[in-house]
Amino acid sequence: xxxxxxxxxxxxxxxxxxxxxxxxxxxxxxxxxxxxxxxxxxxxxxxxxxxxxxxxxxxxxxxxxxxxxxxxxxxxxxxxxxxxxxxxxxxxxxxxxxxxxxxxxxxxxxxxxxxxxxxxxxxxxxxxxxxxxxxxxxxxxxxxxxxxxxxxxxxxxxxxxxxxxxxxxxxxxxxxxxxxxxxxxxxxxxxxxxxxxxxxxxx
Amino acid sequence: xxxxxxxxxxxxxxxxxxxxxxxxxxxxxxxxxxxxxxxxxxxxxxxxxxxxxxxxxxxxxxxxxxxxxxxxxxxxxxxxxxxxxxxxxxxxxxxxxxxxxxxxxxxxxxxxxxxxxxxxxxxxxxxxxxxxxxxxxxxxxxxxxxxxxxxxxxxxxxxxxxxxxxxxxxxxxxxxxxxxxxxxxxxxxxxxxxxxxxxxxxxxxxxxxxxxxxxxxxxxxxxxxxxxxxxxxxxxxxxxxxxxxxxxxxxxxxxxxxxxxxxxxxxxxxxxxxxxxxxxxxxxxxxxxxxxxxxxxxxxxxxxxxxxxxxxxxxxxxxxxxxxxxxxxxxxxxxxxxxxxxxxxxxxxxxxxxxxxxxxxxxxxxxxxxxxxxxxxxxxxxxxxxxxxxxxxxxxxxxxxxxxxxxxxxxxxxxxxxxxxxxxxxxxxxxxxxxxxxxxxxxxxxxxxxxxxxxxxxxxxxxxxxxxxxxxxxxxxxxxxxxxxxxxxxxxxxxxxxxxxxxxxxxxx
Numbered sequence: 001x002x003x004x005x006x007x008x009x010x011x012x013x014x015x016x017x018x019x020x021x022x023x024x025x026x027x028x029x030x031x032x033x034x035x036x037x038x039x040x041x042x043x044x045x046x047x048x049x050x051x052x053x054x055x056x057x058x059x060x061x062x063x064x065x066x067x068x069x070x071x072x073x074x075x076x077x078x079x080x081x082x083x084x085x086x087x088x089x090x091x092x093x094x095x096x097x098x099x100x101x102x103x104x105x106x107x108x109x110x111x112x113x114x115x116x117x118x119x120x121x122x123x124x125x126x127x128x129x130x131x132x133x134x135x136x137x138x139x140x141x142x143x144x145x146x147x148x149x150x151x152x153x154x155x156x157x158x159x160x161x162x163x164x165x166x167x168x169x170x171x172x173x174x175x176x177x178x179x180x181x182x183x184x185x186x187x188x189x190x191x192x193x194x195x196x197x198x199x200x201x202x203x
Numbered sequence: 204x205x206x207x208x209x210x211x212x213x214x215x216x217x218x219x220x221x222x223x224x225x226x227x228x229x230x231x232x233x234x235x236x237x238x239x240x241x242x243x244x245x246x247x248x249x250x251x252x253x254x255x256x257x258x259x260x261x262x263x264x265x266x267x268x269x270x271x272x273x274x275x276x277x278x279x280x281x282x283x284x285x286x287x288x289x290x291x292x293x294x295x296x297x298x299x300x301x302x303x304x305x306x307x308x309x310x311x312x313x314x315x316x317x318x319x320x321x322x323x324x325x326x327x328x329x330x331x332x333x334x335x336x337x338x339x340x341x342x343x344x345x346x347x348x349x350x351x352x353x354x355x356x357x358x359x360x361x362x363x364x365x366x367x368x369x370x371x372x373x374x375x376x377x378x379x380x381x382x383x384x385x386x387x388x389x390x391x392x393x394x395x396x397x398x399x400x401x402x403x404x405x406x407x408x409x410x411x412x413x414x415x416x417x418x419x420x421x422x423x424x425x426x427x428x429x430x431x432x433x434x435x436x437x438x439x440x441x442x443x444x445x446x447x448x449x450x451x452x453x454x455x456x457x458x459x460x461x462x463x464x465x466x467x468x469x470x471x472x473x474x475x476x477x478x479x480x481x482x483x484x485x486x487x488x489x490x491x492x493x494x495x496x497x498x499x500x501x502x503x504x505x506x507x508x509x510x511x512x513x514x515x516x517x518x519x520x521x522x523x524x525x526x527x528x529x530x531x532x533x534x535x536x537x538x539x540x541x542x543x544x545x546x547x548x549x550x551x552x553x554x555x556x557x558x559x560x561x562x563x564x565x566x567x568x569x570x571x572x573x574x575x576x577x578x579x580x581x582x583x584x585x586x587x588x589x590x591x592x593x594x595x596x597x598x599x600x601x602x603x604x605x606x607x608x609x610x611x612x613x614x615x616x617x618x619x620x621x622x623x624x625x626x627x628x629x630x631x632x633x634x635x636x637x638x639x640x641x642x643x644x645x646x647x648x649x650x651x652x653x654x655x656x657x658x659x660x661x662x663x664x665x666x667x668x669x670x671x672x673x674x675x676x677x678x679x680x681x682x683x684x685x686x687x688x689x690x691x692x693x694x695x696x697x698x699x700x701x702x703x704x705x706x707x708x709x710x711x712x
Binding site for chain 2: 047053183
C-alpha cells in the first residue's frame with residue numbers, strides 16, 4: 001500500500017483529499033442534525049422587540065406571525081403601537097435603514113387600555129372571546145371587566161361588542177408616569193463659520 | 204480624629220446660608236386650610252381613611268400605607284376634612300395629585316399620644332413598624348420610606364449608622380437649624396435608630412460651615428454620655444450626597460447600583476432621626492417639619508416649623524414676599540430644586556427649602572450654546588462620570604451607551620450644569636434619559652407578560668379545538684360501529700325520525 005502510494009503521488013494526493021473531504025462532510029452532516037436550531041432564531045429576536053399588543057394592525061394575526069414575516073423580508077415599519085422606538089430597535093437588530101412608520105397601518109398613539117362601562121355591559125362574552133391576552137374577566141349574562149394591567153390596548157374587543165360599551169382610555173395618566181422631558185433643542189443653527197461671515201454678506 | 208477622604212470633583216457655589224439665620228425658628232401661625240397630598244414619599248400613595256365632612260384631631264390617621272413602599276399620612280392639627288380631590292402639588296411636572304384638604308379650627312386639639320420612653324426594651328422589628336406607622340419618610344429630599352431602610356434584612360448586617368448633617372446645597376439651613384434647636388432629640392433619635400438597626404457605631408457628619416451645629420451636637424453627645432462620634436469635614440458641593448458623604452467619612456464606595464446597606468452602612472437625615480425619636484418616645488406621627496424660607500425676594504427670610512400641607516403661598520406671604528415680574532419660587536435648593544408652578548401647592552415631608560430669589564440674585568438661565576467639549580463637567584462630576592458623553596448619548600437616546608457610561612450612577616447634583624460654559628441644562632437631559640430608560644424597561648416587562656399570555660391562550664384554544672375534534676371523531680366512530688354491528692345506525696335513525704315528524708306535521712296541515 002505504502003509502496004503504491006509513493007509510486008503514484010498524484011493518485012495518493014487525490015485519495016488523501018477524497019478521504020479528508022468525506023471525513024469533514026460526515027462531520028458537518030452530523031453537526032447539522034445534532035445541533036439543529038428549532039424555528040427561526042432571527043424571528044424570535046424580532047418577536048422579542050415587538051410590543052406584543054397582538055392587535056393585528058400590521059396585517060398579520062399577531063406579533064409572532066409579523067416577526068416571522070419580517071424574518072422573511074417584510075418591511076419593519078408596519079407596527080403602530082411600537083412606533084419609532086420599535087422601528088429603530090428592529091433596524092439596529094437587522095442592520096437595515098430605519099424607515100418612517102407606514103401610515104397605511106395606522107399612526108403612533110398614546111398607549112391605551114380598554115375600559116368597559118359596566119352598567120351597559122349585557123354579559124355576551126363576545127369581547128372575552130376576542131381578547132388575545134385573556135385580559136377580560138366575566139361569564140355569560142354576568143358583567144365583564146378588563147384587567148387593566150394585562151390589557152394591551154389592541155382594540156380587538158371594540159368591534160364585537162353589540163352594545164358599544166367599551167372605551168379606550170389613556171394608560172399612562174397622572175404624576176406616577178411623568179418623567180422629565182428632553183430639553184428642547186434651542187441652539188441657533190450655525191449657518192456659517194466665523195471666518196466665512198464676510199463671504200456671505202459679499203455674495 | 205477620623206481620617207477624611209476626598210471625593211472626585213465638586214464645586215464651591217456661593218453658600219448664602221446666613222440669609223435665613225440658621226439656628227432660629229420663627230412661628231408663622233396656622234394656615235386656615237391645609238392641603239395634604241397622599242403621596243409625599245417615594246412609592247405608592249397612601250389610601251384615605253377619612254371622608255369629606257369628618258372632623259379630625261391632630262395626629263389622627265388620614266390615609267393608611269398601601270404596601271411596603273408606602274407610608275401613612277396624619278392630620279397636623281384639628282379641623283374638618285373639606286375635600287379629597289386632585290389639587291396642584293409641588294412637583295416638577297406641574298401636574299395635580301390627590302390631596303386631603305382640611306379646614307383648620309385653630310384649637311389644635313390632638314389625639315391622645317402613647318409613647319414608649321423605654322424603647323431599649325422593645326424589639327427592633329416592632330420599633331421599625333412604629334416608625335412606619337408614624338408616616339416617616341426620608342426628610343432629606345428623596346422621601347424614601349424610612350422603615351424600609353431600617354429593615355435591610357439578615358443578609359446585610361449594619362455596622363454603622365451615619366447621620367448625614369452635611370446640607371451642602373446653598374441657601375438651605377433647615378438641617379442646620381434642626382441640629383441647633385433639637386440636638387438632644389437628635390442624639391436620642393440616633394440611638395433609637397442604631398438600636399433598630401443593630402448598628403454598633405453612630406457617626407454624625409456635619410460640614411465645617413456649620414460651627415454652631417457642630418458645637419451643639421457635640422455638647423449634646425457629651426451631656427448624654429453617648430458613644431457617638433461627631434465628624435466635621437470641609438465644605439464642598441455635593442458632599443451631602445449619600446454615596447459622597449460615605450466616601451468622605453469612611454473611604455468606602457457604595458457599589459454601583461447598590462445601596463449603602465450593601466457595605467454595612469445606613470445613612471439618614473438628622474430630621475428623620477428627630478422624627479423617629481418623636482414617633483417612638485412621644486408617640487407623635489410626622490406632621491410638621493422645618494422649612495427654610497429664603498431668597499432676597501423675602502423681607503424676613505427664616506426657618507420655621509410648619510405643618511405639612513401648608514400652602515407655599517401662605518408661607519411666602521408670612522415672610523414678607525414681594526413678587527417681582529418673572530418671579531420664580533424654587534422648591535428645594537438652587538442646585539437640585541425645581542420651580543413651583545402654582546403657589547397653592549402645599550409643602551410635604553420632603554420640602555426642606557422654599558427659595559424666592561430676585562432676578563438679579565438668581566438670573567434665569569441663558570440660551571444654551573453648543574457643547575465645546577471643554578471637559579469642565581467631567582472635572583466637576585462627584586460620581587466620576589463623563590457628563591458630556593452622557594449628554595450626547597441622551598440626545599441620541601442611545602440607551603445602550605448610556606448604561607455603558609453609568610447614567611444611573613448620576614446623582615443629579617447639577618455640578619456639571621453649574622460649571623458648563625455653554626449653559627447646557629445637562630441634568631435635565633440625564634433626568635429625561637433615566638425616565639425614558641425606566642419607561643422602556645416597564646414596557647418591555649409588559650410586552651413579555653403579554654407574549655406569555657398570548658401564547659398560553661393560543662395553546663389553550665388549540666387544545667380545546669383538538670379536544671372537540673377528538674370527541675366528534677369518537678362519536679362518529681361509535682355510530683359507525685353500531686351500524687356495522689347490525690344495529691340501527693343512529694345517524695340514519697335520526698334522519699328517519701326527522702322525516703316522520705315532518706310528514707306528520709304536513710298531514711296535520
